Amino acid sequence: MMNRLLPGLSRRSLCRELLAGVTLIAIAIPINIGYAQIAGLPPTAGLYALVLPTIVWVFLTSSRQLIASPDASAAALVAASVGGLAAAGSQNYATMALAQAIICGVLFLAMAVLKLGFLASFLSRPILIGFVAGLALDVFVSQVAKMLGVHIDSGNGFTEKLAQTFTGLGTLNPWSLMISSCAIAILLLGRRLLPVVPWALVVLVVATGAVAVTHADAAGVKVLGEVPAGPPVLTWPVIDWQHWLALVPSAIALTMVATAEGLLVSRSYGEKHRYPTNANRDLLAFGAANIAAGASGSFSVGASTSRTAAMDETGSRTQLPSLILAAGTILLLLFGTALLAEIPSPAIGAIVAVAVLPLFGLDEFRELWRLSRFEFWIGISCLVATVLVGAIAGIVVAFVLALVNLARRAASPAIDVLAEDDDPAASLLDGAPSGTVTAGGVIVVRMAAPLFFANGAVFANAVQHAIEAVGSDSVHHLVVDMEAITDVDVTGAGAFSGLRSWLSGERISLAFSRVRPGERIRLTRFDIIRDGDPVYDTNRAAVQSLRASANQTPEGSR
Template sequence: MRPLAGLSRTNLLTEFSAGVTLIAIAIPLNIGYAQIAGLPPTAGLYALVVPTIIFALVVSSRQVVASPDAATAALVASSLGGLAIVDQSNYVAMAFAQAVLSGGFFVLAAVFKLGALANLLSHPILVGFIGGLALGILTSQVAKMLGVHTGSGGEFVEKLTGLVSRIGTADLPSIAISAVSVAVLLLGRRWAPAVPWALLVMVGATVVVATTHADEHGVSVLGAVPAGLPTFTVPDLTLTQWSALVPSALALTLVTMAEGVLVSRSYAEKRGYPVDADRDLMAFGLANLASGVQGSFAVGASTSRTAAMDQSGSRTQLPALVLAVGTVLLLLFGTSLLAEIPSPAIGAIVGVAVLPLLGIGDLRELWRLDRAEFGVAAVCFLVTLLVGPLAGIFVSFILALANFIRPATNPPIDFFTAGRQQPSGDIEMIDPGLLVVQMRSPLFFANSTEFQRRVRDAVADERRPVRYLVIDMDGIHTVDVTAAQQFGRLRAWLTEQQVSLAFSRVDPAAVRRLRRLGLLQPDDTLYPDDRAAAKQITGAAEPELYEKLVLSRSGRRLT
């Protein structure tokens, strides 16, 4: 896949126009996300230069936009809040180092082709985790919009307590700026979604503050932003400090990996072009390494900006390069324009941007479709919100593992007996002495005991003694040593019950391994399919009788 795949003369103007739109969206949001992360505005702007260029030239996706987003900013703030106890410069250096470590994890994941790990986080888990982060962000942005200073508390309960206890200190000019900003953003997005309302709100609010001197009457402003391009720097931390950052960096990597690969795959399927998950992981890795060594924090896949580019007609990575050039021009010649940006307007921009991340619609749909999946999302939401993002990540992966193991330890097992299908639809038993077992799962240590128990119960529960047991191996793709040993006990029990054992649909390539494990014996009968086994065992030799032969249980046909 070549860089800027999909770019041609026919779509050059569309892609460039989309890049201008991306500048209008990304700059105000990145300033806000830097503030969420507890970093200077330049940390958000620097992420739009070198990391963006590297990602655009390496990634296989033609549309995914890489940038710090609400989730990564909240993770950075929450995970570093308790670690940076010396001073602000220590905090900033740790944020940069965290990005470097995350980049290293991404590169390792790409080298070892671990793109499939992104599938470990299911949709309900992501909905709950990101929703919990979003509500915590929204609380802090509401405080900013009201002009309320809630202190340095990083967790949701502390933020909410600080907001409620200090609500009496709310600043009326800040509330007015916020109210107008929110109204413009929400109504503008509904009536004219193509217009860069975030940029217009930021510019308009800045003009109002500059002309009315509202900053002298309680409205907080961004303040001076240093001019100049990012410079290469290695975070100056001790080995102990680097080690303390590993868990949070790994959490950032896992969340970004899951969301990034999911977004990349969904847009590739929607627009009909190929993607390479491992190449995308390498792109995230190199972008994060660049981010950390040039004064920025962790970057991930921006779902909102990717969606905006898709809606604008962009199908290449050219808008990302246009964004990088525009940010360079701003850093060289326009940082003085940023000093008077009011914090309430930034809070409104970020607050409106994270509203969709609450996942209210997704939670409602999960409640309608599957209450258990809703419960998984709710647990992730509450743990992330009340305990913290790292605890949310841990619980998410425990739930993901449990969600994977639960069906594997209790696999679907069907039992079928031979009979004739009557015109009335009833089943006339031909020979209840035949029982066919069908399991659609690998046979391994976690489910072998359950398999053995259910087969024994089925043999013992038949109305007439079972004389032949046929195990359908089509769904049993693999067998481990523990399962083979358990199966040996089942075979011995069947021999005691005078039940003959046979197999159907055994993969020819697996016969040697199954015999080495002791699952198959040299004299075992192997049938090509269940009907052939039933025909041979029940003696239904006539073609017309065989046509009427079905394998069924409770009137269900085996297809």
């Protein structure tokens, strides 16, 4: 019974999972309070995300480990998008954040129903690294201002926040600076010395106690303030339809980022620990969790990579820690909100700032530089666009860069001259120099890609250049290896028709080999293969047959 409700859970692992749940409470509660502040929402919005959305996620997801929760990138996107429609902290602002979460939920559900989980792969890793790094940089600047006690407008863009932070240094609060500096030292050194200790919780407890004892709030240290007690209440955002429509672009951005990151993390942990995952079921779970968030006073929910990694390190292999987190949060909301009132904002800023440091992706950018300079600059371009133009513009740039990268690769397919054993080689003749042809004037060419608008002309030109390189008088027959040509479009077919005309003018016959059975009808409909064109099972058979026909041709004729 236990294993059916929570796959992977057993009596032997129960104690370990319970301890992991306590650790998750210590990590998630302070972080979510910070993320709610980044989003421009009250602390309860971050806490409510740990209750109903978490419970819904646990019982719908296929992943045994992925933690669903608001994260830094989601919080930054909420602030950037909703902040342009309403003043942060206002009731209308909070209502639109709820509506945005519901739109995200509907989009997730639509993707699940239409089985569009594969779209997550459209955001390549360099693009995702750059986009998330840009959001992390924006979040980090906000937290630096909070740690210094400098007031900035959270609704502004990155450059405005950075300028306000520098110009506001004259108002720096030394007590805030001292609290945040000590908090950062504890977080970084503690994580290095005793990584199993929930240092974020330690920082909150120590900093809150210090503020209560020294009355640092009277010296200008900003504290969290009164947090309303009580569990989340089911509600529904009521806004006019123009605002619903205005929230759609940002909801699409939130959905795509959460989809790309969430499905990638879910699949990677499933493969690592050898349990099955289902992308479309996870999309369904994300959809239901976001609708639950919007209906219970929270904001958009995605995948928490850092918390998932933390639970993996504790040895957790089930969703029980998430249920314990939900139960612990309810108890806090019912009986412990008074403990939150004196939490100093500089300490929360330090916790969030340290939490987003891994999102800068320094190691990932270094690896991209080593492996592919082009993809490195794609990531950097996405980062710069996100930081300077905004999060929504950043996701648009991300999609444009993805299309550019895709078109660039598709427009430069590998085009090989093949040997008789079907392997790429310099020539069809053993030991012959590059560009020569077999006896009988046969040349075999293969393109390792579908034939479509981006590469049709490239293929036709490459074939012509290959023939001209050895002299068109020496080539009597061209064989096109069709094994890798899995699709064709109208533009690609037009380019091939031009190649056929050129071959006819040069009195070179055209034949095909290794045509995929399922593609032949489509290739015939597009006039790539015509009635009477020779079609062979292998390249060797094509070469031998065409050689034989050449030997039977009268001397001097072609």
